[in-house]
Amino acid sequence: MRESEIVELLRQVATGGAARGLADDAAVWSPPLGRELVLTHDIVAAGVHYLPGDDPSDIAWKLVAVNLSDLAAKGAVPAGVLLGLSLGDEDEAWLRRFAGGLHRVLSDHGTALWGGDTVRSGGQASLGCTAVGHVLPGSALARAGGRDGDLLFVTGTIGDAGLGLAARRGEAPGDAYLERRYRLPMPRLGFGKRLAESGAHAAMDVSDGLLIDAARMAAASGLAAEIDCKAVPLSQAAAARLPAGDTGRLAAARAGDDYEILLAAPAQAEAALRAAAATDALPLTRIGRLRLGAGLCVLGTEGRAIDPGPLGYEH
Structure with missing residues (x-):
């Protein structure tokens, strides 16, 4: 799939207002009044964090869930995620399964897809996720x-x-x-x-x-x-x-x-x-x-x- 086709596929997941329909270069989000932001970023790589034969739906779940786990340990409420997908030879069927898993994990945890970027690396896939959450001032645990x-x-x-x-x-x-x-x-x-x-x-x-x-x-x-x-x-x-x-x-x-x-x-x-x-x-x-x-x-x-x-x- 071309990048424009991948974006179109993910646009069906990114339905929140902050994502701007994935039609812009950045998301715009207004945090709740009086809250502090908590941000985290993790990468899952083929052959390291998941096996090449794993279901793409499960890979999408794990990519988001491990970042939400970091927010949980800080006591944060998740708000949105940004994805960086460095893809290998994953085909259209793989990407459609991945998008389905992405929708599932975001829906289950009340979190929005805000945007990101994709690239074909020619090697094994490396998938990054930045998750953004918020806490009461001074309450984020360390x-x-x-x-x-x-x-x-x-x-x-x-x-x-x-x-x-x-x-x-x-x-x-x-x-x-x-x-x-x-x-x-x-x-x-x-x-x-x-x-x-x-x-x-x-x-x-x-x-x-x-x-x-x-x-x-x-x-x-x-x-x-x-x-x-x-x-x-x-x-x-x-x-x-x-x-x-x-x-x-x-x-x-x-x-x-x-x-x-x-x-x-x-x-x-x-x-x-x-x-x-x-x-x-x-x-x-x-x-x-x-x-x-x-x-x-x-x-x-x-x-x-x-x-x-x-x-x-x-x-």
Whole structure:
């Protein structure tokens, strides 16, 4: 398809006023009065973040959802996205499936397509998304807000997406639940909007692995993180696949693509946070704490520090 044909296809998705019908060089949006903007940008690349044979509808979902997950961890309400599509040899059928998935994820999360750009790279596709959201002034959470003594919590379950990727690669038997967790991450936007008012001090989404992201939060906060290995929450599907004990839970905690929210909060905020999570029927698990010092300490099932090995995924 020519660029003009791709724009025409996406024009059916970009129905909000800010997009100007994709007939202009820029979107124009008036943010809600008295709100601060939160902006994030992520790229998903063929062979790195998705497999070449994945459904284009699911690829579009993941492209937008991983950016909305960043907004969720800041407590932001999403407003719109801009796309940068560097395409390889994707044909018209692929692009039509992609546009359908784009419409689905934007509709499901109350977000608009505002515009972007496309190019044929001649290589593998690399798809970028900038997401824009808004928060009350001063309420956007950061990795760096953790305090000594804060408890660490994580939403949902950990390790599902890593196991789903292994299944998609043919390295493990197929499992519809685990594969769906890999293909279609769910940004925790509802819970995210309640984080600051529930007493959280710091938050980030788990993209590269629970351990490495906990270490990043601790470092940004100038503290050490302590993770209780046996507390890492597993789904029934993951528990059935992973070895028992520390080995299995460490594997889950090193896996990426979970897109759950990791947060730090004082003990007195736990009840409010659990109530906020319960509103979305979202599990919330206490997995450790922040303390004075530096680095990451992982406690094994017997309560002693263990060597976690590699902490997670790094490009």
